[in-house]
Amino acid sequence: MNIILFSHDELKLPTLTVEDYRARHIIKIIKAQPGDILTTGEINGPKGTSRILHIGPNSVTFADITHTCISSRPQVDLVMALPRPIMLKRVLAQVATFGIDHLFLINSNRVEKSFFSSSKLHPEKMHSRLIAGLEQAGATALPTVSIHKRFRPFIEDELPEHMADYIHCGLAHPGAIAQLQDIIPLGSRNRGSSAKTLLIIGPEGGWVEYEVEKFTECGAKPFSMGERILRVDSVVPALLSQLALLRSM
Amino acid sequence: MNIILFSHDELKLPTLTVEDYRARHIIKIIKAQPGDILTTGEINGPKGTSRILHIGPNSVTFADITHTCISSRPQVDLVMALPRPIMLKRVLAQVATFGIDHLFLINSNRVEKSFFSSSKLHPEKMHSRLIAGLEQAGATALPTVSIHKRFRPFIEDELPEHMADYIHCGLAHPGAIAQLQDIIPLGSRNRGSSAKTLLIIGPEGGWVEYEVEKFTECGAKPFSMGERILRVDSVVPALLSQLALLRSM
Incomplete structure (x- = not known):
């Protein structure tokens, strides 16, 4: 997983908690720690980075979600x-x-x-x-x-x-x-x-x-x-x- | 399977019987009949065609095995x-x-x-x-x-x-x-x-x-x-x- 993707609906609040396969990947594969900055993006939207605020047993909470980079499609x-x-x-x-x-x-x-x-x-x-x-x-x-x-x-x-x-x-x-x-x-x-x-x-x-x-x-x-x-x-x-x-x- | 491959050792006689996955593929997938000509080749050798002489319950016998086409490799x-x-x-x-x-x-x-x-x-x-x-x-x-x-x-x-x-x-x-x-x-x-x-x-x-x-x-x-x-x-x-x-x- 080279980007953590969020849906438009998930991005309505300044912090965001995921509890599904994304949380498991971040905890078990990436082995990220609070404070780490990950590449994130909005599905059908821009991408950028987010900071991990908190890691629970099965959840990851992000803050400082900054998606400003719009990538081009090959048409x-x-x-x-x-x-x-x-x-x-x-x-x-x-x-x-x-x-x-x-x-x-x-x-x-x-x-x-x-x-x-x-x-x-x-x-x-x-x-x-x-x-x-x-x-x-x-x-x-x-x-x-x-x-x-x-x-x-x-x-x-x-x-x-x-x-x-x-x-x-x-x-x-x-x-x-x-x-x-x-x-x-x-x-x-x-x-x-x-x-x-x-x-x-x-x-x-x-x-x-x-x-x-x-x-x-x-x-x-x-x-x-x-x-x-x-x-x-x-x-x-x-x-x-x-x-x-x-x-x- | 776009070619039936034979090993060098299998090609010592004028007819050749296969009884493994190749026979199953020819019978069940290609649904070939005696007389049909299939694309065949020798592993690490030339390719060409062979004629099906006989089809048994789990075996296929080839004759007229003609491998003359040497294909180039992309190096x-x-x-x-x-x-x-x-x-x-x-x-x-x-x-x-x-x-x-x-x-x-x-x-x-x-x-x-x-x-x-x-x-x-x-x-x-x-x-x-x-x-x-x-x-x-x-x-x-x-x-x-x-x-x-x-x-x-x-x-x-x-x-x-x-x-x-x-x-x-x-x-x-x-x-x-x-x-x-x-x-x-x-x-x-x-x-x-x-x-x-x-x-x-x-x-x-x-x-x-x-x-x-x-x-x-x-x-x-x-x-x-x-x-x-x-x-x-x-x-x-x-x-x-x-x-x-x-x-x-």
Whole structure:
């Protein structure tokens, strides 16, 4: 945990006491003492530091809560074919760690129907995985996650409404000739802070041809990530870090 | 499983019968039938295809085993502070998926001693994780893994002996001013196929200052991966895919 996160509601008083997993982490893992200054932040708000006023057997009380640092987001949205539940759990944390704005979890021909009834999709469970990803990154901006159980309404009605927000849109697709650097111009981060990128990641086994056609009709450009086939929990960090690199060059 | 892997010893006869997890995967997941052609390969050898001759209740027999395609490796070695056992399990598969040649698992001030007695370090367990990574990638080249329980002998005696093999050597270190693209020249993949890169990844909490000094004395150049703190199982795909991108540009 590289930041202790508070909700907006918790931050209404000048001191704040936590008694949940955060208190346990501070006491047992960080082994903090009264007077210590920790990195803290407000979920979907600024971050900064707080001073530990008091440590009880199962509680930690903070004072001097000073959150003034607003960190930027990388301005990326992600469309992803709903992965297997165990992968979803990891991917949700990664998505928050990398600062994705909006994650669209969608259906696809090669997504098993049972995945949509997984308990991992319960809003509280997803929330706790996203928070874990923020705590890892030391970040505060919580991604929005939406679930789209039918491919056609998503691709024909919902996605087209969002497309105007994106300056670049890439579809990861094995066998495509282009690579990511053919789609994302170097240094694009510096031109217009409102320019967002959309990346689209398929299911195990890939998109079917019809799905690729539908995405390209929407304006997505297929690109390949190379010969080696990556698991989705490697695709997410691989793609987002390549995007960050291209934009920063 | 994107490739069925055979050992050199299994490939001595014109037909080959498997009865282990590979047979179960082919029968239950791939649901293959006699006559089907599957992607197969020899561990540390070439890959190609094989035809299914016969499927028994728990066995699959192959014929027409044709392995002629030799795939290239990205020519990267990795030094990594030994991660927590659960992370090690994932990282071993990733290291094979991304085609690392040699993984050095080393001690560091912030590595817990108990990690070195983890059952995950047993050679057979590591082997099966590496194989899983190859099966994911559709690759055949098995990484070498060596374990170095003492930091000083590694950094003072062992690493210097290897340094002549590397044209570039980067140390991932939060707070460094350089980024990966300052260390790895664009398109370096095309200049001399024997030129290897060494990347060095620290423990949770990072290297201590003494360790950074020792690595830089060996010729490693510190670089930062950005503000967000990644978990080691995100660092590996992030770094290796950034490296691949830089070399291919």
